[in-house]
Amino acid sequence: MEQFDAIVVGAGFSGLYMLHKLREQGMSARVYEAGDNVGGVWYWNRYPGAKCDVESIYYNYTFSDALYKEWTWTTRYPDQPSILRYLNHVADRFDLRRDIQFRTRVTAAHYDEKTRAWQVKTDDGKTVAARYFISGVGCLSAANRPDIKGLDSFRGEVFHTGTWPHRPVDFTGKRVGVIGTGSSGIQAIPVIAAQADQLYVFQRTPQYSTPAADRPYDAEHMREVKENLGEIRTRIRDSWSGVPRSPIAMDRSALAEPPVQRRQTYEAAWQHGGWIHSSYNDLITDAQANETVAQFVRDKIRSIVKDPQVADKLTPDYLFGTKRPVIDTNYFQTYNRDNVTLVDIRQDPITEITPDGVRTAGTEYALDALVLATGYDAITGPLFRIDIRGKDGMSLQDKWAGGKEIHTYLGLANAGFPNFFTITGPQSPSVLSNMVCSIEQHVEWIADCLCHLRDEGLDTIEATVAAEQTWSRHCAEVAHTTLFPRGESWYTGANIPGKTMPFPIYVAGVNVYRGICDKVAANGYEGFALTRSGTAR
Numbered sequence: 001m002e003q004f005d006a007i008v009v010g011a012g013f014s015g016l017y018m019l020h021k022l023r024e025q026g027m028s029a030r031v032y033e034a035g036d037n038v039g040g041v042w043y044w045n046r047y048p049g050a051k052c053d054v055e056s057i058y059y060n061y062t063f064s065d066a067l068y069k070e071w072t073w074t075t076r077y078p079d080q081p082s083i084l085r086y087l088n089h090v091a092d093r094f095d096l097r098r099d100i101q102f103r104t105r106v107t108a109a110h111y112d113e114k115t116r117a118w119q120v121k122t123d124d125g126k127t128v129a130a131r132y133f134i135s136g137v138g139c140l141s142a143a144n145r146p147d148i149k150g151l152d153s154f155r156g157e158v159f160h161t162g163t164w165p166h167r168p169v170d171f172t173g174k175r176v177g178v179i180g181t182g183s184s185g186i187q188a189i190p191v192i193a194a195q196a197d198q199l200y201v202f203q204r205t206p207q208y209s210t211p212a213a214d215r216p217y218d219a220e221h222m223r224e225v226k227e228n229l230g231e232i233r234t235r236i237r238d239s240w241s242g243v244p245r246s247p248i249a250m251d252r253s254a255l256a257e258p259p260v261q262r263r264q265t266y267e268a269a270w271q272h273g274g275w276i277h278s279s280y281n282d283l284i285t286d287a288q289a290n291e292t293v294a295q296f297v298r299d300k301i302r303s304i305v306k307d308p309q310v311a312d313k314l315t316p317d318y319l320f321g322t323k324r325p326v327i328d329t330n331y332f333q334t335y336n337r338d339n340v341t342l343v344d345i346r347q348d349p350i351t352e353i354t355p356d357g358v359r360t361a362g363t364e365y366a367l368d369a370l371v372l373a374t375g376y377d378a379i380t381g382p383l384f385r386i387d388i389r390g391k392d393g394m395s396l397q398d399k400w401a402g403g404k405e406i407h408t409y410l411g412l413a414n415a416g417f418p419n420f421f422t423i424t425g426p427q428s429p430s431v432l433s434n435m436v437c438s439i440e441q442h443v444e445w446i447a448d449c450l451c452h453l454r455d456e457g458l459d460t461i462e463a464t465v466a467a468e469q470t471w472s473r474h475c476a477e478v479a480h481t482t483l484f485p486r487g488e489s490w491y492t493g494a495n496i497p498g499k500t501m502p503f504p505i506y507v508a509g510v511n512v513y514r515g516i517c518d519k520v521a522a523n524g525y526e527g528f529a530l531t532r533s534g535t536a537r
Ligand code: NA7
Pocket: 140, 146, 147, 161, 179, 180, 181, 182, 183, 184, 185, 186, 203, 204, 205, 324, 345, 373, 374, 375, 376, 431, 490, 494, 495
């Protein structure tokens, strides 16, 4: 059986950097990747209009000055082709591909207590062994194909935004249906509307979305940025979300300002584009403050959408930001087009999909193509697709009661699963942060940890049950100081029938979180049991 120091799953931002760090430290590693090239979620997410909503200059690695200097982003928000080009460049620049096995899915990883190694099985029928098993599967990589009666009978083409084909898709002259209005749907809808003959949008829940105000970066700005990576890195790391914010905006309460001034602040944020919820410091902790921004966005929707009945259907009534907020390019404007019809499937539910289209209780919509913008089995979904078993054959799925009870230490490690690390795992800042910032932090922490084990001649590291309980409790306590757990969203599995999760994200901020992780390491990996040749330390 082939043996490695580490096996890494996934060749997205996490897996690529993890591989680079492992190599730098002289460790042998193999990355398994299901796709036939690098990119992770950005390899699969090729739907029309796919973009990241973290600004380009922050949504990239900051570990290498040379890499930062040689890459030039051309627009404020990076689109999917640019991100994929960037990750291909990283893979080539650091010569990563030779340790990545593409077109291979990891199906199982079992910890063998006798050899203190992970046995990793892949769908090509092989098994390899490694001391460390590292997940870089991401949080949004298990596509949610909805279980709608008759879906397989549809005669036209069916696409999922998360597994878009790698060939051009042309909707010209076609009648297209889009189910779902999350980030993916909201990005795709204006682009598809401009191409298709008719577009029908099947909306279950309306969204708060604000303009991205995407624009080209000018050359002078990029030059300055490249000269200042050190400062940018510090601002990223010192922020709450991994995206630097204006400190002036962040230290004010929305309720402390008179309504006229508050509206001016929101208007300025709306015009500037991007995340409006960082305008004040209590929009996500105080329901009354939250209502001020929610009402502002509702008014905007009503002012943009000409048909008041359509505007009503598009207007959300829940807490702002508890469902992942979205930024868009001409989303609400798209409903003013003659070729776009909004179908509110809460009022008029889809009863089935027929060979010819979508049938609701009231109407039949004839379609040539159907786009499922129905999101992901998020956060736990990608991990549960692998049969991960720790000591005594315990599966991760059982340990977390199918996701109903998540217990981790720092969102990085699990009691009962020695030498297993989850990059951006549940109970870390993950999807409520700039993922690249959180990935770099986790990868560097894991790499330092593995060096420590090697230098000290230690075989295993395993979270203690006590540390895990304390962390999970702390995570929940912090979450409940915010409004996040009150929302119905993929954060808690509300989008998947039968799935419920405790709120799985550590929301004290990437700055606070980094400090905690660093302290754990500085204190000799406090909260972990470290073993050498069978003895616990
Ligand atoms: P999201 O944000 O989960 O959006 C999925 C959308 O699909 C959302 O509007 C869902 O409605 C809708 N949906 C899901 N299942 C169904 C069924 N069965 N019937 C009708 N409508 C359905 O996924 P995205 O891909 O847009 O974005 C994921 C993340 O990627 C995003 O947040 C960013 O972090 C990047 P619901 O709201 O559940 O009622």
